[in-house]
Amino acid sequence: MQIFKVGGAVRDRLLGIPVTDVDRVVVGATTEQMVAQGFRPVGADFPVFLHPKTGEEYALARTERKSGRGYGGFTFHASPDVTLEEDLIRRDLTINAMAEDDQQNLTDPYHGQRDLEARILRHVSPAFAEDPLRVLRVARFAARYASLGFTVAPETLELMRQLSESGELQALTAERSWKEISRALMEDQPQVFIQVLRDCGALKELMPEVDALFGVPQPEVHHPEIDTGLHTLSVLEQSALHKQPLTVRWACLLHDLGKGLTPEEEWPRHIAHEHTGLKLIKAVNERFKAPKDCQELALLVGKYHTHCHRALELKASTLLELLQSFDVYRRPQRFEEFIGACEMDARGRKGLEQRSYPQADYLRGAAQAAREVAVQPLLEKGFKGPELGEALKRERLKALKAYKDKASA
Structure with a gap:
């Protein structure tokens, strides 16, 4: 032995x-x-x-x-x-x-x-092509070792392409796929994982909603990189640079899926892409049986990320609605992760990676102002049931108006 x-x-x-x-x-x-x-x-x-x-x-x-x-x-x-x-x-x-x-x-x-x-990732034998999971594994290794200069050997990439075209990827279970995807997203360069999958045709098979973003233009004034797919890769790269958790990285990958549905005649604008993208985000979530916290954050970021970017302009009532949607009173961490994903979105733009994002602290302050509204005085006034909820809402709105006035003074 x-x-x-x-x-x-x-x-x-x-x-x-x-x-x-x-x-x-x-x-x-x-x-x-x-x-x-x-x-x-x-x-x-x-x-x-x-x-x-x-x-x-x-x-x-x-x-x-x-x-x-x-x-x-x-x-x-x-x-x-x-x-x-x-x-x-x-x-x-x-x-x-x-x-x-x-x-x-x-x-x-x-x-x-x-x-x-x-610094080459090369398959051992032709038997490599018998296991579709290896497409995801090689892409994950490419992400892990990209900083050391590793690249995928052309002949290995060709085998991965053949596997992608064979339909074998569809035989992978959601659990096995998610295990590889989640590990890859937590590597130092997760954007390399997505790029390698795209290079071998696997992204189109596994996540056609993400693949559809490449080649879709955005307004250059907001997105100097123009291409929505490249923007998504940059947002993912920023999420790793800033050591964001898996929930945030997953949301970063899926936040702009709605832009893939915009008719060409409307390019480069993407009106209401936040809402059109929700059904796609939901579909990807379900396909890979992503954990509940990842699913929830991806949907919330998809729906509200432009609210975050415009935070300083939002009316107090819209601000309150946003905070209520996240249940910031009982789940403060989820709101913090939302802010993190939106900041990565703002930084994932060519030449704007280092710019400040004042919206982050502004929203944190707004959440704190709303949280500080005490319930006890309302109970002492005799409010209860639905009336208590409405009274609490009014007081929080008042607090947010005062917060906005102070911030803009």
Whole structure:
């Protein structure tokens, strides 16, 4: 029995970056031998075991064969006869198909170290095209390592294009897709993920609503970059630069979907795109079964982002309506994330990345003014039920008018 570290642990050590996950492969062992040594079997699909002391995962070396559509359409074969090289060849990229023993002796049959040095993401074998999830994975790795200069090999991008055109992407489950998308959005350069998906035709298959934004012009006075798709990439880039959470990054990706529905004769204006985009945002949310907080923020940002940009001009009554829509009294964090997404939208414009966004603090102040209206004096005056709600609304409106007067003085 031989044990090797494989995949990301080897790759990241060679790159000189922190190793977070350690995967191990066991060569020359049977399930019975693993159990006899105290390893606990987990997973029904293939033989993976938990170490009796550390709880870390160890997988028997295995081969796999395509047996159906999608990510799960494979049969696995594990036995003591399977070699390390046979296990490594089933992996996606050469930089993930390296192994090392406890003395850090490298096994690199598919030239992963060479591709690491050349900063290339290259598939290991033609079997790459059997797993549609790998399209998303490669795009995610491109986003993760873009800052190190990594690019996708042309022949790998071509295989990704063939996969995208084959219809296999439609066989991916919402859960598997969301896992890759959400991880990619949290990388340092999530816009690279979207760009790579677009380059291989996968964006059109997975998110046609986002793909439709490319080539759609916006007024140059507000958007020097003009192209709505490029603007979306820039907004996503800003969200990563400013360390925004996943909810904000998801909202940034979807905020302008309505512009893809504007008739060409109305270009470059996009009247009421906030409302026309809501059905598209809802469709994308549901397609990937995004978490509830991501779904809610994406819809709210889509609907109200132009309100945020015009915050200083809003009437007190409109301001109150906005605050009520976000339930800022019980859910202050969601409103803060909304402001963050809108600021990213404002900064995601060519040459305007560093400009100030006074609307952010103005809205924070407005929310605070509304929150400070006390309920107790109204209760003491005898208000209750719906009447209390109306009285509270009147007092908050009064507070917002006073806030606006003070801010503009």
